[in-house]
Amino acid sequence: MSVRQKNEPVDGGQRKVESLEPNREDPTAGYLSTEQGQLVDDTDNSLKVGPRGPTLLEDHHLREKITHFDHERIPERVVHARGTGAHGFFQVYAPMAEYTRAAFLQDPAVKTPVFVRFSTVVGSRGSADTARDVRGFATKFYTEEGNFDLVGNNIPVFFIQDGIKFPDLVHAIKPEHDREIPQASSAHDTFWDFASLMPESTHMLLWILSDRAIPRSFRMMEGFGVHTFRLVNAAGKARFVKFHWKPLLGVHSLVWDEAQKLAGKDPDFHRRDLWEAIDKGDFPEYELGLQIIEESDEHAFDFDLLDATKLVPEELVPVQRIGKLTLTRNTDDFFAETEQVAYHTGNIVSGIDFSDDPLLQVRNFSYIDTQLTRLGGPNFTEIPINRPLAPVHNMNQDGFMQQRIKVGRVNYTPNSLGGGCPAMATMAQGALVHYPEHVEGTKLRARSPSFKDHYTQATLFWNSQSDVEKEHIIRAGRFELGKVASLDVRQRMIDGFNKVDHELASRIAEGVGVAPPPKLGAVLRAPTPQAAAGVAKGKASSRRSVDRSEALSMAKTVKNTIKSRRVAILAAAGVAGGELRVVRAALEAGGAHVQVIAPHLGEIKTAEGDMLKVDASLLTTASVMYDAVFIPGGAASVAAMEENGGFIHFINEAFKHHKPIGASGEGVDLLLASDIQGVDLADPQSAPPLLTDQGVVTTRDVSDLDPFAQALIASIMAHRHWDRPGAEAVPA
Numbered sequence: 001m002s003v004r005q006k007n008e009p010v011d012g013g014q015r016k017v018e019s020l021e022p023n024r025e026d027p028t029a030g031y032l033s034t035e036q037g038q039l040v041d042d043t044d045n046s047l048k049v050g051p052r053g054p055t056l057l058e059d060h061h062l063r064e065k066i067t068h069f070d071h072e073r074i075p076e077r078v079v080h081a082r083g084t085g086a087h088g089f090f091q092v093y094a095p096m097a098e099y100t101r102a103a104f105l106q107d108p109a110v111k112t113p114v115f116v117r118f119s120t121v122v123g124s125r126g127s128a129d130t131a132r133d134v135r136g137f138a139t140k141f142y143t144e145e146g147n148f149d150l151v152g153n154n155i156p157v158f159f160i161q162d163g164i165k166f167p168d169l170v171h172a173i174k175p176e177h178d179r180e181i182p183q184a185s186s187a188h189d190t191f192w193d194f195a196s197l198m199p200e201s202t203h204m205l206l207w208i209l210s211d212r213a214i215p216r217s218f219r220m221m222e223g224f225g226v227h228t229f230r231l232v233n234a235a236g237k238a239r240f241v242k243f244h245w246k247p248l249l250g251v252h253s254l255v256w257d258e259a260q261k262l263a264g265k266d267p268d269f270h271r272r273d274l275w276e277a278i279d280k281g282d283f284p285e286y287e288l289g290l291q292i293i294e295e296s297d298e299h300a301f302d303f304d305l306l307d308a309t310k311l312v313p314e315e316l317v318p319v320q321r322i323g324k325l326t327l328t329r330n331t332d333d334f335f336a337e338t339e340q341v342a343y344h345t346g347n348i349v350s351g352i353d354f355s356d357d358p359l360l361q362v363r364n365f366s367y368i369d370t371q372l373t374r375l376g377g378p379n380f381t382e383i384p385i386n387r388p389l390a391p392v393h394n395m396n397q398d399g400f401m402q403q404r405i406k407v408g409r410v411n412y413t414p415n416s417l418g419g420g421c422p423a424m425a426t427m428a429q430g431a432l433v434h435y436p437e438h439v440e441g442t443k444l445r446a447r448s449p450s451f452k453d454h455y456t457q458a459t460l461f462w463n464s465q466s467d468v469e470k471e472h473i474i475r476a477g478r479f480e481l482g483k484v485a486s487l488d489v490r491q492r493m494i495d496g497f498n499k500v501d502h503e504l505a506s507r508i509a510e511g512v513g514v515a516p517p518p519k520l521g522a523v524l525r526a527p528t529p530q531a532a533a534g535v536a537k538g539k540a541s542s543r544r545s546v547d548r549s550e551a552l553s554m555a556k557t558v559k560n561t562i563k564s565r566r567v568a569i570l571a572a573a574g575v576a577g578g579e580l581r582v583v584r585a586a587l588e589a590g591g592a593h594v595q596v597i598a599p600h601l602g603e604i605k606t607a608e609g610d611m612l613k614v615d616a617s618l619l620t621t622a623s624v625m626y627d628a629v630f631i632p633g634g635a636a637s638v639a640a641m642e643e644n645g646g647f648i649h650f651i652n653e654a655f656k657h658h659k660p661i662g663a664s665g666e667g668v669d670l671l672l673a674s675d676i677q678g679v680d681l682a683d684p685q686s687a688p689p690l691l692t693d694q695g696v697v698t699t700r701d702v703s704d705l706d707p708f709a710q711a712l713i714a715s716i717m718a719h720r721h722w723d724r725p726g727a728e729a730v731p732a
Contacts, residue, residue, distance in 0.1 A: 163362020574636025633665020
């Protein structure tokens with residue numbers, strides 16, 4: 001294996017040469033040099049004629065440095081421009097030979113390296129992380145048979161059915177053409193004009209308006225392959241498959257007010273969260289799930305498997321969890337890795353193949369075309385982050401930035417002068433042999449009749465949501481359409497939502513100045529070809545469907561851990577250090593990360609006279625950056641915070657966003673000084689040992705804080721407490 005050389009200063013100013021991992025360099029390990037390896041004695045002053053004279057053209061170090069700087073930027077991605085990435089590995093739980101011959105899905109002892117990139121779709125590189133948007137979830141598996149890219153999203157369906165509409169969708173949802181606003185937002189006329197004229201988008205719109213579009217973190221969102229693919233085993237038997245990523249921490253979200261405030265308080269919130277979690281050893285984990293469908297069942301559902309605006313309900317086809325993805329290492333060079341990584345839906349390995357999904361088919365063309373522009377030519381596969389671990393041998397040559405040095409005189413196939421090499425491989429040797437699908441038909445521009453039902457699954461999604469989730473969808477609809485100036489567009493969208501659910505449409509209409517629509521009868525659904533054939537023969541339809549799906553709601557997600565949750569402890573001079581230490585220790589033992597927030601950085605003196613390190617000042621942080629709040633006692637500390645409107649706002653805001661709140665001793669008085677309402681607090685006269693109401697945990701008795709700490713932990717596990725009737729009235 002060829003290696004990069006490392007330069008290190010040694011005694012006498014000589015350079016020692018050591019091997020280093022390929023394509024990775026440590027700038028702290030040696031003297032400054034040019035790109036050609038020449039040592040540099042001064043990089044602060046250009047070469048001049050005298051100290052005040054003109055700069056000389058012969059200063060090659062200056063020219064190299066400035067030229068490289070002038071060309072640092074490459075075009076950002078048209079979509080998914082803002083993202084972050086991490087390295088990790090994937091391990092399968094058991095051999096999957098029954099379903100696929102893909103080698104990386106056979107041996108549980110093998111750790112397949114991966115690089116995962118998370119992203120928003122609409123915004124530019126400079127936009128905020130927490131915009132209401134789809135999130136990309138793209139995984140590059142560096143398998144022994146070549147790279148496999150699972151290029152998915154955190155939403156299992158998409159806006160359009162045929163890739164020919166993708167340019168129109170992106171043009172409509174991006175900043176408006178004449179004014180270049182708004183940034184990273186779908187809340188504007190051109191997008192909703194497009195959506196109102198594209199009923200196939202209706203299902204996706206419900207997901208976008210839901211809390212799935214504002215995830216708590218990349219570590220707490222699902223991932224989906226979106227399309228239907230094929231698995232093919234060694235015997236050549238094929239089955240359809242849908243890919244899922246299931247986060248072990250559960251699926252959790254922000255609330256909309258919180259997401260908007262985070263865009264200003266910390267626009268890097270999701271990227272920072274991922275980096276810090278990995279840095280602290282809280283490695284994000286996701287299980288790979290498969291929905292496997294026999295080819296004989298291709299037409300067995302009340303939707304078409306090839307329609308990317310539809311999902312397969314888990315009640316009809318359960319998700320089999322077959323392995324785990326673990327992210328263990330942050331990037332060393334954001335540009336070289338995250339910005340230059342090139343994903344492609346067409347990067348598959350033997351045993352995984354495509355379906356005829358018309359959106360997938362166009363994506364298979366689009367990605368390579370995009371990389372040619374972004375990364376400067378056809379040799380982007382030789383960039384280290386894109387380079388497969390499997391050996392590469394072919395007759396491709398030349399082009400911008402070719403890095404492989406090919407030996408010998410032969411650069412064509414077939415040949416005899418090169419011994420006929422490289423030779424052809426067989427399927428048994430791991431060659432990618434496509435599934436021999438039989439296809440025939442008339443060449444035409446058309447859409448299958450089985451793609452024409454645009455409302456049934458939108459209604460399924462709506463019916464599957466909890467009451468709180470439905471309320472959030474309605475508010476999101478009012479916000480989005482409330483930003484649309486065109487009454488005609490708003491009216492069309494209300495008419496479209498009315499075909500999903502009358503309450504949904506009527507409630508949104510109330511907030512956007514549109515007359516409530518009339519209630520409709522049942523919406524007719526287009527039958528699948530198999531069902532249509534059965535009806536034509538006088539048989540009852542045997543299409544499989546469900547009216548509700550628990551998997552589509554976040555209400556019953558994982559709520560059994562506080563691992564990696566961020567808890568703010570509010571304190572000032574005179575804080576009860578003993579109370580703080582006991583509760584902090586319990587939270588950290590459960591895996592939470594605790595920060596002491598005070599009026600200033602540095603240290604504060606506790607009531608016991610000890611010095612306590614402050615982690616963040618009130619000025620530079622906010623409740624929206626934390627999952628929970630704890631206020632320990634200490635009369636002087638509480639009195640100081642009662643006089644500081646910032647602390648009162650912190651509590652009000654956390655309560656408004658339905659977050660867990662705990663207070664012990666005199667800390668309860670700070671809650672009484674806030675604007676929170678509708679919950680029972682420990683009255684100083686009666687002093688009950690412990691009160692837990694709507695996620696607010698209080699105690700006046702500090703002689704034994706363990707029950708309080710455990711009650712607070714249980715409250716944090718619940719993530720949010722939606723049963724707070726007074727939350728909306730809190731001024732925050």
